[in-house]
Amino acid sequence: MESSSHSPARRGLGGGLAIPAQPLALTANRKLDERRQRALTRYYLASGVGGLAVGVHTTQFAIRDPKVGLFEPVLSLAKEEMDRVGREVFRIGGICGETKQAVAEAALLKTLGYDAGLLSLAALKTADDDTLLAHCRTVGATIPLIGFYLQPAVGGRVLPYAFWRRFFEIESVIAVKIAPFNRYQTLDVIRALAETGRQDIALYTGNDDAIVADLVTTYFGRRIVGGLLGHWACWTKSGVELLKICQAISDTVPAELLATGVAETDRNAAIFDAANGFRGCIAGIHYVLQQQRLLEGIWCLDENETLSPGQREEIERVRVAYPDLSKPDDDFISEHLDSWLR
Template sequence: MANSNFRHLLHQGLAIPAHPLALNASRQLDERRQRALTRYYLASGVGGLAVGVHTTQFSIRDPAIGLFKPVLTLAAEEMARSTHPLVRIAGICGQTAQAVNEASLLNELGYHAGLLSLAALRDASEDSLISHCQAVAEVIPVIGFYLQPSVGGRVLPYSFWRRFADIENVVAIKMAPFNRYQTLDVIRAVMESGRTDIALYTGNDDSIVSDLVTPFRLGDCERRVVGGLLGHWSVWTRRAVELLARCQNEPVSPDLLRLGMQVTDSNAAFFDAANGFKGCIAGLHEVLRRQGLLEGLWCLDEHETLGPGQLDEINRVYEAYPHLNDDAFVAEHRDHWLRD
């Protein structure tokens, strides 16, 4: 897909799940189930995938683990089989040398853009951050990433985002600070930059619907959050695609706002909000395990698992909101997705 085509798709507004990592009981890559997850997302009607991101577990980059390239390759192979165009996004991490190398690998594997995490530069100055982003943007189109500090991100002020929006090869920003004030910093910075070619995506898994239905106005300028790039959308994905379509095409109604509350309540269970998001990846794995897509909850870090009371919370939201799950859809197609 040409560079201009993927940018056009981003601006249409897409449902983009953050792709989990399928491991076996030995905490080794389960290639069959990794491919099955990708097939599930594509069959659900997503507009793209984000691989090698927080939900995929950043430690896949550890040389002793060595899963960054294999996992990106598997996803790229499955996306190449799709009959409809997909935006291929992969995470970029680390200090500048590492980040530039990862950007080059993404180009090699046919990815369209890099989701740029700044977690490794927690103490860097704003000037250093901007120089880092510019270096990566010289290699591949960049999607900015405001990751909440509780899971490894850092506070990034309005002044940073205003300068970031002036980097020519920035194509989108994923806003995931889980904070209204910080989300508005990003939106205002993009609006005041005059850049209409930067697509705004929610990563605020705690306020998905409100982000998607709110018109943001500053003077005569109005912008919308057009889509979502979300860890939450790695589960119950068929319903997530339907939800985005409703937010894009329906007038805001009490029913839609009520649905938004239910999605947020479900996210609190899946992401283990009660325990400071300690079980946020394991919670997603638990939903996929129940559906038979994953064999277990295993993460690369053996200490990373469900938080106290999290299983009860997942049971609660499953019972409270049966209309939000896509279990029947998965059951119908799972064996096909799991084929070798």
């Protein structure tokens, strides 16, 4: 595997990209809706995203269940659409499970031409650091790795500073998605990377509750360069623009940008169902996409995974409260939806 800091995978992420996490389009009987799955990908690409993450938490980990059998089909559909777009799009696939499964998923991603794997450690909840790191090194022998600090509320596990300090010594690691929704744990990751001295690993925020704060702050001499976010799976075009604004900040952060950060946190609380421990986070994304007619319904693979009581009203509240952040995307989708659904 090419490990140079000048490798294409490292160069692709290092400049900072807006990367949405791909949802799963289902029919009412919970089968893949290929037409709308393609339309979602076309929407993201038309919005100007720099990359796409497929087969990740937002896509629903259950696509790997043999009874569901959607892991490879969803990856392949996204690949086909990215192949057609006529520009470079950084391709990230989710990797889950214990080592045998994770290596097999990494091999599939490589075969399909994906650039890197976002490595979830949720399946190794009781493993010690030595076991976790051996797992990461083994998977990283197949495909470049993006570390993933997934918050425990949605299936992740606590990963302390000591783990991250050693994780960043693995040569195949090219980036990390920091998504614990916790400022202390966020600092653990960034400090660990800063203390390695490595400049060839890119920092990405996955903290959908603190997007602007993450993107405009310098931590231990390092900047978070981009976002890999479920929050950007809806109202994506405004997310792409927000990243550009944040990347242009080199000194004083304008008060209006900080206010936008508060608005984004408020919107995310509604979409991700923070009031109910994030139980409706995927359904919340689906609801926004349904209202924009990109999805036919909010169905998830698990029929019990749906909006929480009051969540619909909260999403409608933030839609009305922040029209500058929602209406441009709504109008953009309305203008182009018919062509994306062809």
